[in-house]
């Protein structure tokens with residue numbers, strides 16, 4: 533069976549400016565991390581997101597789905613019962629089935645969803661509410677610590693799930709969705725979230741149609757959109773995507789998601805680094821010789837062939853998921869855990885790799901599939917070899933926009 537195996541190799545010299553071996557070279561900025569303690573639950577890092585909402589909160593725990601008045605779409609009313617409607621656009625797809633519905637169920641199971649909520653699936657495929665429920669129920673698991681009353685909870689959850697079929701680029705389907713959402717909101721103070729679980733080439737169509745017909749009027753609750761990566765295939769198309777989205781939305785309404793940042797192991801990386809006196813002094817090129825971030829899947833491209841042909845596996849997971857982990861691993865201590873400060877340190881760290889590639893020591897080496905090393909370099913970029921698909925056991929050279937490096941000895 534074909535497998536995908538990408539390695540991200542970080543040379544120790546990457547630490548050189550980040551953690552100078554001569555500690556007098558740069559004053560060390562100390563910032564103890566703050567954590568949010570959710571009663572009875574694990575500790576979460578508190579980080580403010582770039583659009584003003586708490587970063588963890590932006591993943592549903594506070595201010596987003598608990599329907600407190602906040603966010604774009606006008607101030608939500610202060611009093612009365614609130615309700616939140618979550619529409620998963622692309623509900624028939626892989627991500628929706630594998631991750632989004634199970635994640636929503638996990639939130640429901642742990643009582644993180646507000647009392648009044650409704651979930652809608654939206655896609656072109658024709659299906660009834662019952663058919664959607666059947667599909668969803670196959671992937672729901674009680675993956676949480678306590679599994680008590682799991683099937684009972686699943687039934688309750690599924691009863692709150694509905695389906696609306698429609699096109700992405702026409703307003704008709706979204707009109708009908710709006711009608712059904714209004715019916716379910718039943719006079720409560722509404723808030724609406726649209727999760728775009730669709731290929732990126734139709735993001736703007738959906739935002740245009742949904743914002744015109746199914747978003748809440750100003751003065752009512754908020755309307756927000758979660759956008760999945762990839763955010764374009766290079767910086768030009770990424771800028772174009774943002775400009776297009778902003779024709780219909782305020783920045784505060786747009787939430788860009790990288791689900792790797794929500795993985796417990798990745799979240800814990802910051803805790804491990806900045807909360808441990810044992811590790812802090814050791815986290816430098818003096819003590820770490822080699823770091824490899826390995827992305828490995830034990831299955832083939834499955835339904836992703838067309839997508840990989842357009843974007844490539846490197847754009848799919850490397851210049852987002854793996855680069856984020858690399859940055860969290862190698863960045864200098866941020867002045868605070870506000871998202872802007874973390875982002876600034878990540879950018880500095882990645883820019884450092886870029887700047888140092890001419891001096892040889894800073895390097896990012898990528899191995900695709902069978903272990904063949906893939907240099908991310910300017911020469912490849914100039915040659916225009918971008919975005920080839922990684923399928924089966926062999927991979928071509930690919931270009932990561934804005935990142936370059938060299939393999940050992942090159």
Ligand SMILES: NC(=O)C1=CN([C@@H]2O[C@H](COP(=O)(O)OP(=O)(O)OC[C@H]3O[C@@H](n4cnc5c(N)ncnc54)[C@H](OP(=O)(O)O)[C@@H]3O)[C@@H](O)[C@H]2O)C=CC1
Nearest residue numbers: 622624625626627628655656657729730731732760761762
């Ligand atoms: N799959 C994953 O694990 C992850 C995916 N992502 C991102 O999430 C998004 C969705 O991914 P995924 O669910 O895998 O994608 P899918 O290819 O499964 O597409 C989702 C749905 O979109 C509709 N669709 C697919 N292709 C087209 C098209 N060319 N034109 C119009 N509609 C189309 C289909 O629904 P219908 O025909 O019923 O309308 C499909 O069920 C992508 O941006 C991807 O990069 C991010 C992280 C992980």
Ligand SMILES: O=C1O[C@H](COP(=O)(O)O)[C@@H](O)[C@H](O)[C@H]1O
Nearest residue numbers: 761791792795829836848849853
């Ligand atoms: O973003 C993506 O990630 C998944 C892998 O996610 P994981 O949480 O299962 O590790 C990958 O399969 C998909 O192609 C990509 O778009």
